[in-house]
Amino acid sequence: MTRRNRLAAGGVGAAALLLASAAHAQTTTVMCNDTTKIPNPIILTGSSAFEPTVKAFAAKLLAETTPTSIIYQVPGSCSGVANFSAALTGTAHYYYLDTTVTPAVLKQDTCTFGAGQLADVAISDVFYSSCANVPQPIPSTLKDISGPAQAMLFVVPKGNTTVQYLTAAEAADIYGCGATAGIAGFNEAGGIFCRDMNSGTQITVATNIGISPAFTTCQGTAQGVNGTSGVIQGVEGYSNPQAAIGFIGADAYDAPASGSTPAPRSALSSLAFAAYGQAKAYYADSDASSFDRKNVRDGHYTMWGYEHMIVNVDTAGVVTNPKAANFVGWILGTKADPSFDAVTLEATAGTIPVCAMTVQRSADGGAQSYYMDPDPCGCAFEAAVTKTTPAGCAACTGTGASTCTGGKACHHGYCE
Numbered sequence: 290m291t292r293r294n295r296l297a298a299g300g301v302g303a304a305a306l307l308l309a310s311a312a313h314a315q316t317t318t319v320m321c322n323d324t325t326k327i328p329n330p331i332i333l334t335g336s337s338a339f340e341p342t343v344k345a346f347a348a349k350l351l352a353e354t355t356p357t358s359i360i361y362q363v364p365g366s367c368s369g370v371a372n373f374s375a376a377l378t379g380t381a382h383y384y385y386l387d388t389t390v391t392p393a394v395l396k397q398d399t400c401t402f403g404a405g406q407l408a409d410v411a412i413s414d415v416f417y418s419s420c421a422n423v424p425q426p427i428p429s430t431l432k433d434i435s436g437p438a439q440a441m442l443f444v445v446p447k448g449n450t451t452v453q454y455l456t457a458a459e460a461a462d463i464y465g466c467g468a469t470a471g472i473a474g475f476n477e478a479g480g481i482f483c484r485d486m487n488s489g490t491q492i493t494v495a496t497n498i499g500i501s502p503a504f505t506t507c508q509g510t511a512q513g514v515n516g517t518s519g520v521i522q523g524v525e526g527y528s529n530p531q532a533a534i535g536f537i538g539a540d541a542y543d544a545p546a547s548g549s550t551p552a553p554r555s556a557l558s559s560l561a562f563a564a565y566g567q568a569k570a571y572y573a574d575s576d577a578s579s580f581d582r583k584n585v586r587d588g589h590y591t592m593w594g595y596e597h598m599i600v601n602v603d604t605a606g607v608v609t610n611p612k613a614a615n616f617v618g619w620i621l622g623t624k625a626d627p628s629f630d631a632v633t634l635e636a637t638a639g640t641i642p643v644c645a646m647t648v649q650r651s652a653d654g655g656a657q658s659y660y661m662d663p664d665p666c667g668c669a670f671e672a673a674v675t676k677t678t679p680a681g682c683a684a685c686t687g688t689g690a691s692t693c694t695g696g697k698a699c700h701h702g703y704c705e
Contacts, residue, residue, distance in 0.1 A: 319383070321360050321400040327383050330358040331612045334377060335369025335412035337516035338439060338490050338538030339596050343412075345638035346619060347384040348395040349629040357615075359384055360400060363516055366413035366489025367420035370599050373411040373431075377402045409612045411599035414439060414489025414538070419496070419653045422487055432602040435595040436620045437640040440539040440573040440585045441493045442559040442592075444521075448530030449474075454561035454570035460498040463534065467506030474531045482523045482535030483507035489594070490517070494536050496654025497564065497592045517541045525556045539573055539582070540639030564591040580674040582641050586667065588648035588657045596620075596640065632666045632701055636673035644701075645670035668703030678703075 319326055333343065343361055350357040362381035364372065383400045386393040417433040418425065427433055443455050452473045455463075462470040468478040475481055484491040486503040495502035508523055520535040527533035542559055546552040559577075561570035571590045575583040584590035598620065600613045608614040618624025622631035622642065635642045645667045649660035668682035678684060685692040685699035693704035 319398065319400040320403050321377075321381060321383065322403040322406055323400070327358045327360060327385075327400065328356055330360050330383070331410070331616050332360045332362075332377070332381075332406065332408045333369075333410050333412055333616075334362045334364065334372050334381075334408040335599075336366045336414045336489050336538075336596065337363035337518070338366075338414050338441075338541055339412050339640070340382070340517070341538075341540040341544045342437070342596070342635060342638040342640045344384060344395060344397070345634050346629075348386070349626075349634065350619075351384065351386045351395070352393065353628050362402075362408075365485065365487050365516065366415055366492070367422050367487035369408070369411045370413050370417060370420050371422050371487075373408050373599055375407075376405050377408060409600075409610055410616050413597040413599060414441075414594055415492045415653045416595075416597060417599060419489075419492050420487065429604070430601060432600055432606060432608070434598045434600065434617055434621075435643070436598055436617075437596050437635050437642050438585060438593050438646055439596050439640050440582065440590060440593045441490055441497075441536055442539055442542055442573060443534060443536050443562065444524055444542065444553075444557040444559050445534050446524060446527065446530035447556055447558055449533070449558065451531070452560065453558075454563060456563040456570065457498045457565045460494070460562075461500050464494070464498070464504050464507060465500045475534050477529060477532040478506070479508060480527050480529060480532035480534065481507040482520045482533070483509040484516070484520065484536075485509055490536060490538055493594045493653055494592065496652075499565065521553050521557070525553075538639075543580075543639035562590060562592050567591075581671050582645075582674075585641060586646050586648070586670075591657065594650075594653050595643075630701075632669050633673040636670045642666055642670065664700055665705040666701040668705055669701035672703070 321327065340361060340363055343359060347359045360381050360383045362377060380399045380401050382397045384395055384397050387396050417427045443460065445452055459472045463472050463475050463481060464483060468476050468481060492502045517537050520537055524533045524535040542553050544553055559572065561572045563570035571584040573585050573590045574581050585593050598617050600617060601609050603609050608617060615624060619626060619631060632642050644662040644665055646660055648657040650657050668679055671679040683704040684702060685704050688699050693699050697704040
């Protein structure tokens with residue numbers, strides 16, 4: 290099966306952060322409960338797609354007078370949710386500031402869990418109800434809190450200049466039937482990369498193209514691909530650029546270079562996507578070189594979901610773990626911190642604060658409906674990623690309508 294390659298509409302962008310994820314050499318094992326090396330830690334488990342955004346927060350929190358560290362184990366969304374109430378084992382990433390350079394650079398290393406260490410928050414790219422490996426419905430002792438939106442992207446090597454878009458039906462053939470479908474040159478089994486059925490990234494993709502997330506006609510778990518980084522490395526390094534394809538979170542696509550590892554955007558191209566019923570394919574952004582996530586925010590690009598935070602709650606639904614409450618508050622922007630603004634931080638890290646969205650959904654891959662946040666931040670979001678005042682956005686000070694006209698009020702420094 291073949292198809293003609295057409296021009297696509299829209300674009301996916303990148304945001305530069307002063308982060309470095311290359312691990313430094315260790316001479317001894319670092320334990321995750323060693324607070325002399327990892328002070329005041331918050332422990333996360335789950336989505337590898339959300340790690341670039343977590344790093345952006347980690348850089349700010351570590352630089353504060355009383356630093357907060359983040360330890361992040363990334364087995365995948367639903368595996369993290371399943372592990373949430375059990376003692377964690379194995380290793381995880383932790384982040385630290387390298388102060389030997391100016392300005393200080395965020396780096397990551399590996400620590401080993403001690404006995405009895407539990408996660409404070411589980412991070413999932415999908416709703417708890419989408420995870421087939423956990424008890425349903427969600428227990429009353431847990432709460433699923435939706436955070437920023439994350440676009441999922443099909444990516445190909447930069448060397449593939451012929452394929453610019455993918456339709457939902459074509460993606461279903463590629464990942465449902467495998468290389469034998471022969472869609473757009475993706476006819477080599479070794480070049481089709483995926484995750485596994487418990488990966489939130491894979492569930493998001495599957496629910497948007499109408500197939501089961503348990504597909505195996507690709508280089509996934511059985512072949513040793515591990516997390517977002519494994520897919521990136523697999524697609525980048527495949528011997529035939531015309532036959533390689535995978536999918537990753539948009540914030541991972543926008544991540545900066547790390548040591549000798551190039552930035553994903555310099556080695557990969559994202560594909561525009563046409564959902565079922567769409568006659569035109571859209572990038573996640575307004576065009577291929579933009580960073581505004583415009584087509585996600587207005588509903589044209591449909592392959593997106595929320596980043597979810599699973600936490601323990603009491604009978605009134607209040608988060609019981611102070612560290613979890615702090616993390617949720619920082620991510621949602623409900624906990625003020627003089628060191629950073631959540632809208633700016635998430636925008637430059639590649640995810641979309643909910644206040645910048647004008648569509649919403651209540652199920653992964655489900656129908657979209659209109660949304661207007663009570664404290665909108667679309668102008669602030671675009672200003673953060675473009676570094677300019679967006680067209681149609683007027684700067685303001687304070688809150689409320691005192692400095693705005695036309696029925697608009699001041700939100701996050703702009704009249705909306």
